[in-house]
Amino acid sequence: MVSSAQPWWQAATIYQIYPRSFADSDGDGIGDLRGIADRLDHLVSLGVDALWISPIFPSPMADFGYDVADYTGIDPRFGTLADFDALLAKAHGLGLRVLLDFVPNHSSDRHPWFVESRSSRDNPKRDWYVWHDPAPDGGPPNNWISDFGGPAWTFDAATGQYYSRAFLPEQPDLNWRNPEVRAAMLGAMRFWFDRGVDGFRIDVLWHMVKHADFPDNPPNPDYREGMGEMHRVLQLNSTDQPEVHAIAADMRELADRYDAMLVGEIYLPVPRLMTYYGPADAPGVHLPFNFQLIEARWNAAELAGRIAEYEAALPTGGWPNWVLGNHDRPRIATRVGAAQARVAAMLLLTLRGTPTLYQGDELGLPDAQVPAGKVQDPRELREPGLGLGRDPVRTPLPWTEEGGFTTGEPWLPIDPAHLPLNVAAQADDRDSTLTLYRHLLALRRATPALATGTIGDVRAEGDVLTYLRSDGTDRYRIALNLGHRTAAIDLEPGTVILSTHDAATASSLRPDEGLILKVD
CATH class of the missing domain: 2.60.40.1180 (Golgi alpha-mannosidase II)
Structure with missing residues (x-):
C-alpha cells in the first residue's frame, strides 16, 4: 500500500464523462474512447484532476452500459482495450487520474454467468444470482418494486422461479452472499487496477445485498402520485443491508493496495450514508457520494442547515464530498436557473471536500428538450410523463456552434438551445460560465485553504x-x-x-x- 501525507483525491476535482455523449471520433453518432482522448485538453484547461467515465464495458445497452456483459472488456461502440490503454496513458501523461464506473449489483441477462445460472436449477452458477420460488398464488415472491417501476422480480418459465432485478428485467441482481461472486467481481476490479486505473465509482452500492428472508417492504406513508412507482414502498429490505459493509471493506482493502480510491453511489439519509465510510478497522469507500446539493431546496437557510448537518455527521477521518448533478438527475441550471447556476458553481468549488462536476455543467447547460420520437431512456419509456427520464441530461456536449460532437447523426439530438453555449464560444468569453469554472478551479488549486x-x-x-x-x-x-x-x-x-x-x-x-x- 502506497502512503502519502495527503491522499491525492482529497485535493482533487473529479469530472464525470458520459462517454456516449462526450466526443465521437468515428462518425457513428456515439461518443468513444478516442473521442475522449482527443478532448482531454478541455479537461486540462478546465483545471480538473480526474475523470470518471460512465460504463464502457461490453453491453447490450438495455440501460446504456449499466447492464454489463463482460466486466473485463471494452464495448466495441467505444473502442478496444488498446484504445483504453492509450487514453489512460495520455491522461496520466497530462496529470489526469482515471476512474471507471463499476456496476456490481447486477449484470446483463446476456452475461455468460447469467446464461449459465438460468439454464437449470442445478447449474453451478445458479446461486450466482438471486432466485426465489413464486408466492403461493404464483406471483412474485414479495412486494419489492423495481426502480424503473413494476415488480422487482422476473419469472423464468423454464426453471419455474423468479430472479431479482432492482432495475430492468435485462439486469438480474448478482448474489453477493455467494463467495464465488465476490471473488469474481474483486478479480474484475483487480484487472483494471493492474491496467493502471486510479479508482472506481461504484454503482448503486447500497442495493448490493438483499434481506436474506425476502420480507415485504413496508408501504411509504408519504407516497403520492407522480413520484414514480418505486416510491410506493420503503426499500428497507431490498437495500442497505448490514452485510454490504463487509463487501465495501473488501473493495477498499483492494483499492488501498493500489493507492486507488472508491466513490460509492448511495442515496440514503445522512446518518445512514455515514455508515459507508466504515469503522476504522474495516473502512468502506473513501467517498460515499453526498447528494445534499442535488436534493436541497435552493435557499440559504436550507443549504446552511444541510452543510452543518453533513459536516457534523462525518466520522473521524471521513473526508467530505459534494456534487451538483450527474447523468441521472436534472441539471443545476434547470433546477435553479442560469444565474444561480453560477452561484452554485462557486458553492461547489469552495465547500470543504472533493467536488465532482458533471459534463456540461461547466457550460451552464440546462436540461435538453428531447422530441418524443427521439426518447431513448428505458425509465422514461416505462413510466412516461412523470419527468423521470434521463435523456435531457445525457445529450451530446456542444463543442462548436455547429455541434462538433460527431460528423454523423448523434444518438440523441443536440438541443438547439445548447449550441450558443458551446465550448469554443465560451472559451474566448471572459464572462462565460466556462471561464468562471476555470477561474474557480485555478483558485482552488492554488489555495490550500480552499482545497483542503x-x-x-x-x-x-x-x-x-x-x-x-x-x-x-x-x-x-x-x-x-x-x-x-x-x-x-x-x-x-x-x-x-x-x-x-x-x-x-x-x-x-x-x-x-x-x-x-x-x-x-
Whole structure:
C-alpha cells in the first residue's frame, strides 16, 4: 500500500464523462474512447484532476452500459482495450487520474454467468444470482418494486422461479452472499487496477445485498402520485443491508493496495450514508457520494442547515464530498436557473471536500428538450410523463456552434438551445460560465485553504449564505446571494479575489452574485 501525507483525491476535482455523449471520433453518432482522448485538453484547461467515465464495458445497452456483459472488456461502440490503454496513458501523461464506473449489483441477462445460472436449477452458477420460488398464488415472491417501476422480480418459465432485478428485467441482481461472486467481481476490479486505473465509482452500492428472508417492504406513508412507482414502498429490505459493509471493506482493502480510491453511489439519509465510510478497522469507500446539493431546496437557510448537518455527521477521518448533478438527475441550471447556476458553481468549488462536476455543467447547460420520437431512456419509456427520464441530461456536449460532437447523426439530438453555449464560444468569453469554472478551479488549486482547509462559521442571513475557509494561515470568506435582489452584507475587512459577476465590493451582493473574500 502506497502512503502519502495527503491522499491525492482529497485535493482533487473529479469530472464525470458520459462517454456516449462526450466526443465521437468515428462518425457513428456515439461518443468513444478516442473521442475522449482527443478532448482531454478541455479537461486540462478546465483545471480538473480526474475523470470518471460512465460504463464502457461490453453491453447490450438495455440501460446504456449499466447492464454489463463482460466486466473485463471494452464495448466495441467505444473502442478496444488498446484504445483504453492509450487514453489512460495520455491522461496520466497530462496529470489526469482515471476512474471507471463499476456496476456490481447486477449484470446483463446476456452475461455468460447469467446464461449459465438460468439454464437449470442445478447449474453451478445458479446461486450466482438471486432466485426465489413464486408466492403461493404464483406471483412474485414479495412486494419489492423495481426502480424503473413494476415488480422487482422476473419469472423464468423454464426453471419455474423468479430472479431479482432492482432495475430492468435485462439486469438480474448478482448474489453477493455467494463467495464465488465476490471473488469474481474483486478479480474484475483487480484487472483494471493492474491496467493502471486510479479508482472506481461504484454503482448503486447500497442495493448490493438483499434481506436474506425476502420480507415485504413496508408501504411509504408519504407516497403520492407522480413520484414514480418505486416510491410506493420503503426499500428497507431490498437495500442497505448490514452485510454490504463487509463487501465495501473488501473493495477498499483492494483499492488501498493500489493507492486507488472508491466513490460509492448511495442515496440514503445522512446518518445512514455515514455508515459507508466504515469503522476504522474495516473502512468502506473513501467517498460515499453526498447528494445534499442535488436534493436541497435552493435557499440559504436550507443549504446552511444541510452543510452543518453533513459536516457534523462525518466520522473521524471521513473526508467530505459534494456534487451538483450527474447523468441521472436534472441539471443545476434547470433546477435553479442560469444565474444561480453560477452561484452554485462557486458553492461547489469552495465547500470543504472533493467536488465532482458533471459534463456540461461547466457550460451552464440546462436540461435538453428531447422530441418524443427521439426518447431513448428505458425509465422514461416505462413510466412516461412523470419527468423521470434521463435523456435531457445525457445529450451530446456542444463543442462548436455547429455541434462538433460527431460528423454523423448523434444518438440523441443536440438541443438547439445548447449550441450558443458551446465550448469554443465560451472559451474566448471572459464572462462565460466556462471561464468562471476555470477561474474557480485555478483558485482552488492554488489555495490550500480552499482545497483542503477547514470550514466554519456557516451562516444564513436572509438570502445570503456565508462560510469561512482556512488553512490556519490564510482565511477566505465565501458569500453567496441565493436571491434575486441586492443584499447588504457585513464582512470582515479583506480583498475580493473572485466574483461570479465583474468587479465586486464587500459591502453588498448584487442579485445572484457570489464572491470570495481574502480576509485581512
